[in-house]
Amino acid sequence: MPESPIRKLVPFAEKAKKLGKEVIHLNIGQPDIETPEVALNAVKNLNLKVLEYSHSAGNESYRKGLAEYYSKISAGITHEEVMVTTGGSEALSFAFTACLNPGDEVIIPEPFYANYNGFAETTGVKVVPINSKIENGFALPPIADFEAKISAKTKAILICNPGNPTGYLYSKEELIQLRDLVKKHDLYLFADEVYREFCYDGKKHESILSLEGIEENVIVVDSVSKRYSMCGVRIGALVSRNKEVMSTILKLAQARLSPPLLGQIASEAALKTPQSYFDQVSKEYVERRDILVDGLNAIDGVFCPKPGGAFYAVAQLPVEDTEDFCQWMLESFEHNGKTVMMAPVSGFYSTPGEGKKEVRLAYVLEKEKLKQALVCIEAGIKAYQNK
Amino acid sequence: MPESPIRKLVPFAEKAKKLGKEVIHLNIGQPDIETPEVALNAVKNLNLKVLEYSHSAGNESYRKGLAEYYSKISAGITHEEVMVTTGGSEALSFAFTACLNPGDEVIIPEPFYANYNGFAETTGVKVVPINSKIENGFALPPIADFEAKISAKTKAILICNPGNPTGYLYSKEELIQLRDLVKKHDLYLFADEVYREFCYDGKKHESILSLEGIEENVIVVDSVSKRYSMCGVRIGALVSRNKEVMSTILKLAQARLSPPLLGQIASEAALKTPQSYFDQVSKEYVERRDILVDGLNAIDGVFCPKPGGAFYAVAQLPVEDTEDFCQWMLESFEHNGKTVMMAPVSGFYSTPGEGKKEVRLAYVLEKEKLKQALVCIEAGIKAYQNK
Numbered sequence: 001m002p003e004s005p006i007r008k009l010v011p012f013a014e015k016a017k018k019l020g021k022e023v024i025h026l027n028i029g030q031p032d033i034e035t036p037e038v039a040l041n042a043v044k045n046l047n048l049k050v051l052e053y054s055h056s057a058g059n060e061s062y063r064k065g066l067a068e069y070y071s072k073i074s075a076g077i078t079h080e081e082v083m084v085t086t087g088g089s090e091a092l093s094f095a096f097t098a099c100l101n102p103g104d105e106v107i108i109p110e111p112f113y114a115n116y117n118g119f120a121e122t123t124g125v126k127v128v129p130i131n132s133k134i135e136n137g138f139a140l141p142p143i144a145d146f147e148a149k150i151s152a153k154t155k156a157i158l159i160c161n162p163g164n165p166t167g168y169l170y171s172k173e174e175l176i177q178l179r180d181l182v183k184k185h186d187l188y189l190f191a192d193e194v195y196r197e198f199c200y201d202g203k204k205h206e207s208i209l210s211l212e213g214i215e216e217n218v219i220v221v222d223s224v225s226k227r228y229s230m231c232g233v234r235i236g237a238l239v240s241r242n243k244e245v246m247s248t249i250l251k252l253a254q255a256r257l258s259p260p261l262l263g264q265i266a267s268e269a270a271l272k273t274p275q276s277y278f279d280q281v282s283k284e285y286v287e288r289r290d291i292l293v294d295g296l297n298a299i300d301g302v303f304c305p306k307p308g309g310a311f312y313a314v315a316q317l318p319v320e321d322t323e324d325f326c327q328w329m330l331e332s333f334e335h336n337g338k339t340v341m342m343a344p345v346s347g348f349y350s351t352p353g354e355g356k357k358e359v360r361l362a363y364v365l366e367k368e369k370l371k372q373a374l375v376c377i378e379a380g381i382k383a384y385q386n387k
Numbered sequence: 388m389p390e391s392p393i394r395k396l397v398p399f400a401e402k403a404k405k406l407g408k409e410v411i412h413l414n415i416g417q418p419d420i421e422t423p424e425v426a427l428n429a430v431k432n433l434n435l436k437v438l439e440y441s442h443s444a445g446n447e448s449y450r451k452g453l454a455e456y457y458s459k460i461s462a463g464i465t466h467e468e469v470m471v472t473t474g475g476s477e478a479l480s481f482a483f484t485a486c487l488n489p490g491d492e493v494i495i496p497e498p499f500y501a502n503y504n505g506f507a508e509t510t511g512v513k514v515v516p517i518n519s520k521i522e523n524g525f526a527l528p529p530i531a532d533f534e535a536k537i538s539a540k541t542k543a544i545l546i547c548n549p550g551n552p553t554g555y556l557y558s559k560e561e562l563i564q565l566r567d568l569v570k571k572h573d574l575y576l577f578a579d580e581v582y583r584e585f586c587y588d589g590k591k592h593e594s595i596l597s598l599e600g601i602e603e604n605v606i607v608v609d610s611v612s613k614r615y616s617m618c619g620v621r622i623g624a625l626v627s628r629n630k631e632v633m634s635t636i637l638k639l640a641q642a643r644l645s646p647p648l649l650g651q652i653a654s655e656a657a658l659k660t661p662q663s664y665f666d667q668v669s670k671e672y673v674e675r676r677d678i679l680v681d682g683l684n685a686i687d688g689v690f691c692p693k694p695g696g697a698f699y700a701v702a703q704l705p706v707e708d709t710e711d712f713c714q715w716m717l718e719s720f721e722h723n724g725k726t727v728m729m730a731p732v733s734g735f736y737s738t739p740g741e742g743k744k745e746v747r748l749a750y751v752l753e754k755e756k757l758k759q760a761l762v763c764i765e766a767g768i769k770a771y772q773n774k
Contacts, residue, residue: 007641034436043649046430049421051617051653086473086621089643097509118642122484230438232648234473234621254394255505256476261619262430262649266438 005347012330024373026361027343033229042269056253058084062268074209084259088223088236096123098248104155111348113164129350137305138166140174156188162195165360167307172206179211194223195310216242228270233263288363295374322359335379392734399717409725411760413748420616429656443640445471449655461596471646475610475623482606483510485635491542498735500551516737524692525553527561543575549582552747554694559593566598581610582697602628615657620650675750682761709746722766
């Protein structure tokens with residue numbers, strides 16, 4: 001596995017900190033939002049004497065709770081159509097292993113979450129990227145682009161909705177286009193919907209679970225990590241109405257025995273998180289997004305489409321190579337004792353050379369820090385251009 | 388993946404319970420022993436507001452605690468030589484992926500923990516079994532048997548010590564024989580040592596970490612599941628002094644982001660479990676083992692070597708096929724309203740046809756239940772023979 005452009009930066013960030021610089025981290029998706037109290041309390045009120053294995057598919061009571069949650073998205077989901085996994089990562093790895101064979105191809109609109117490459121590599125599956133464009137906010141590429149890449153080896157399409165790194169939220173129309181394509185070629189449609197709860201400006205999230213006519217083709221990858229700001233519990237889920245796929249996945253789940261028990265206790269309790277929590281979180285993220293994105297677009301030569309979901313934005317900077325720029329920001333620049341760490345987006349593209357001018361910024365920090373980051377980025381760009 | 392003989396029995400056990408039979412489960416390794424209070428209390432006293440990702444390699448404070456623990460086994464282990472994993476399962480899967488390529492061969496004395504097959508299958512590695520014999524208590528097979536199976540494709544030997552399903556505890560002499568073999572052919576030596584703490588009759592566990600001259604070849608797979616009776620937390624560890632292997636494994640660990648946070652909190656606290664806990668647990672297991680094994684050997688036609696460690700015993704029964712017998716015990720037999728579920732050992736052999744007369748029994752239940760189980764097994768064998 002090649003080292004990712006973000007990981008390459010880590011030693012530079014560490015060195016910068018050792019030298020006394022404050023590094024503002026816009027590079028990672030670890031929210032500072034508090035975990036819902038109802039989840040924390042469930043852990044604190046633990047009343048078990050033995051921390052036993054749970055069912056390989058996850059505790060039944062939790063799966064039933066999840067089935068109720070998913071049934072609000074698409075009627076009639078049962079707990080047997082839900083598998084509790086060790087994070088969204090394992091859900092995706094299960095989906096790849098269960099549905100694809102070595103040599104098969106999966107089409108993914110790029111830029112995409114770089115870890116997808118790791119799951120593909122482990123299972124011997126080839127990723128076929130389809131370029132989406134910053135100019136139109138990373139909307140779904142034309143279906144003709146997909147058609148051009150579909151071969152006998154193509155077995156699946158994978159989307160992330162809303163997207164990491166783009167924050168783009170697919171419209172119902174775009175999903176219906178994908179539905180028709182998937183149906184026509186009898187492909188699997190995988191959707192990573194871990195940011196489902198984070199949709200802004202009154203837009204509604206459309207899950208692929210609700211697409212009619214491809215019920216057997218659809219596999220949803222989910223996670224509590226971002227939804228309840230508890231990335232550390234490592235609890236995800238896989239949802240599918242395809243009985244054969246679910247039966248294969250149960251065998252994979254049995255091989256690793258069970259998903260984490262304590263995380264399941266927190267996650268089951270989190271299902272009772274009041275709507276007020278989400279409203280407050282959503283309001284906070286919209287404010288942060290607006291500060292960050294508006295601030296970026298106010299900088300000379302920077303272009304950043306306003307994302308409709310998640311908590312990432314991709315910006316194009318007036319530099320030739322953001323890998324170099326991001327390293328320079330850590331290594332050679334500071335403004336009032338501060339610098340900013342951003343993720344070069346080249347690592348999120350599968351096509352070599354794409355995204356060289358782009359960075360991903362995660363707005364997971366408080367507004368004051370984002371404002372400081374903007375000042376720093378503006379000063380950094382100027383200094384970098386004049387060096 | 389073929390269905391295991393144990394899993395095939397599950398529906399029969401469920402049906403037996405529905406019909407009102409009490410099923411005594413000697414088939415699974417889920418101990419009834421209580422988790423140490425110090426671990427449960429650490430969870431109850433959780434004082435985090437956000438359950439964040441931990442470091443991909445595990446929390447540094449926990450890794451330092453583990454380094455101290457392993458240094459008592461083999462001097463000088465540092466926290467950089469320890470990777471916290473999602474259960475022992477993930478540690479083994481990382482070891483296979485990092486050290487072996489598709490087509491490589493790994494030699495494993497059989498019978499062995501059936502899930503090893505799953506990890507081999509996922510990584511495209513071929514398992515080459517070497518038969519160990521119930522007649523001598525499943526001791527290490529002669530080195531000549533290993534030599535006969537070593538080819539250019541052989542890359543590793545995997546042992547489980549003490550063994551699941553056999554309970555056999557390798558002697559220092561046996562490990563030195565393996566050490567010499569591994570050195571001669573420059574192989575990896577993997578040891579699953581998750582039952583390390585369960586050694587009886589004054590015998591001492593020898594870890595492969597302490598074998599001199601093959602420091603770079605050794606990879607230990609570990610877990611807190613059995614040690615502290617907390618299988619549900621899904622925390623394991625991988626220990627190796629091989630820097631290159633550890634660097635590859637860190638990349639695999641990064642791809643799945645982090646091991647479970649709450650389980651790490653419990654596990655770090657569990658390092659402070661008082662010796663009195665282990666003494667009590669060990670005393671309990673020895674009493675259970677003696678009741679079970681002596682009781683089995685008192686049954687006409689049954690042979691069960693007394694294991695030196697873990698909490699499993701393999702017994703040879705006077706029946707032709709334990710898969711059939713175990714199913715019959717669930718489906719067609721009861722004694723005072725009870726029956727016993729055991730694991731046919733054929734599923735733990737890689738060589739077809741081996742172990743057909745053997746069952747694995749886990750002595751993870753209280754003594755009274757074990758006595759009831761023995762009565763039941765004796766009556767069952769008689770009835771089965773006379774049917």
